[in-house]
Amino acid sequence: SRFWYIRGEFSEGRARSGAALTRPGAEIRTSARAKALHGLGILAYSQCDYDEAERNHEESLSIRCEIGDRRGIADSLHNLGNVAHARGDHPMAEAHFERALEMHTELDDSPGAAQAMSNLASVKLAQGQNREARARLERSLEMWRRIGNPGGVAWDLNNLGILALERGDYLAAAAYLNECLHLFEELGNRSGLAWTLQKLGSVEGDQERYAPARILLEESLAIFDDLEDKHGRAWCLEGMGVVARGSGYLAAARSCTDRATELFREIEDRQAVAYTTQRRGVLHRLEGDMDAAMACHSDALSAFLSAGEPRGIMRALQEGAMIAVGEGRYETSIGAWGAADAMREAHDLFISPAERNLFEPLLAAFRGAPPATLHMIELLLAVGHVAKAQFDCRTHCAVPAMN
Numbered sequence: 001s002r003f004w005y006i007r008g009e010f011s012e013g014r015a016r017s018g019a020a021l022t023r024p025g026a027e028i029r030t031s032a033r034a035k036a037l038h039g040l041g042i043l044a045y046s047q048c049d050y051d052e053a054e055r056n057h058e059e060s061l062s063i064r065c066e067i068g069d070r071r072g073i074a075d076s077l078h079n080l081g082n083v084a085h086a087r088g089d090h091p092m093a094e095a096h097f098e099r100a101l102e103m104h105t106e107l108d109d110s111p112g113a114a115q116a117m118s119n120l121a122s123v124k125l126a127q128g129q130n131r132e133a134r135a136r137l138e139r140s141l142e143m144w145r146r147i148g149n150p151g152g153v154a155w156d157l158n159n160l161g162i163l164a165l166e167r168g169d170y171l172a173a174a175a176y177l178n179e180c181l182h183l184f185e186e187l188g189n190r191s192g193l194a195w196t197l198q199k200l201g202s203v204e205g206d207q208e209r210y211a212p213a214r215i216l217l218e219e220s221l222a223i224f225d226d227l228e229d230k231h232g233r234a235w236c237l238e239g240m241g242v243v244a245r246g247s248g249y250l251a252a253a254r255s256c257t258d259r260a261t262e263l264f265r266e267i268e269d270r271q272a273v274a275y276t277t278q279r280r281g282v283l284h285r286l287e288g289d290m291d292a293a294m295a296c297h298s299d300a301l302s303a304f305l306s307a308g309e310p311r312g313i314m315r316a317l318q319e320g321a322m323i324a325v326g327e328g329r330y331e332t333s334i335g336a337w338g339a340a341d342a343m344r345e346a347h348d349l350f351i352s353p354a355e356r357n358l359f360e361p362l363l364a365a366f367r368g369a370p371p372a373t374l375h376m377i378e379l380l381l382a383v384g385h386v387a388k389a390q391f392d393c394r395t396h397c398a399v400p401a402m403n
Helices: 002-007 010-020 031-046 050-067 072-084 090-106 110-127 130-147 150-166 170-187 192-206 211-225 230-246 248-265 270-286 289-307 308-326 330-347 355-367 371-380
Strands: 387-390 398-401
Touching: 002 289, 010 031, 031 050, 050 072, 072 090, 072 110, 090 110, 110 130, 110 150, 130 150, 150 170, 150 192, 170 192, 192 211, 192 230, 192 355, 211 230, 230 248, 230 270, 248 270, 270 308, 289 308, 308 330, 355 398
Parallel strands: none
Antiparallel strands: 387 398
């Protein structure tokens, strides 16, 4: 399966591996069958067929438990963690990865331990727990470099690029991502190439450089289409929706966002659905439909709170503040901004220039607010960046200032 995986020829690999498992004698529960199911599960996962991947990995795990293959058990737990992670079930993913890390460490399996550590970092990154993610990534990157595994190094550099993007360090993000892009090109890893191009598109889009962002996202989407990777395709469409919105093409933004949402629902990525729901709410607000905006906001915030996802909670609170201003509920807006600001500080998050442009309607509304709220407005205004101020209210929230 590794041959097909590296080359991105997932469909052919699944066809050949599946055929091999139908041969006479292949049904016997041996180490060879467990290994074949393991490979088939990886290929199914790569095409976002998570139900099939889960079935393959669970059978592989069952066989390995029967024959006492501890290293195989750790590998199967690792892959079941990947499936849970892709579905947005982060507690389950973390449990699988922690157990896999424990077993790989006991077996003195350095590559397995490095992979488990790297994937634990990915879970923390997906949850917006950036400091924890960075600590794990630095450990796994050191392990990959010591082992001499360029593929592991490349994926960790990709995630370090995402972390730099999250904190607004665009130069560092581009440096990490371009380094891992070079490694993926050398390895012939088309999936890695596509994901890195998608993130480079985000780096450009966050800085309002929409033309190069669109080119990078289109290049990434073409590879994901060729690989039949629905997850990657969906994230490219989500990014294209953001680019279209920033460029003033709201109809195109709606189309891209809705197509991304359909794909995320199809592959059961609940967290991603929450993000596109939040994006859809922004579009409703920009179009003046506050009821629809509030409905999307409520759905997204509920999902993020349920998952304990700081990045999503921050963005939902931020959007809720803007909806509140549009409805003249200024004190509610102040409280929501204060809560969002606390999330940003606690989890090393950042508001991009592209997102800050969405705040102009907020500020315009505040400028027309009743005189009694003007002292609040002063706390929200600063030049060039999101600064912090203190507003002594019942919740003692820190209130962000914006230009």
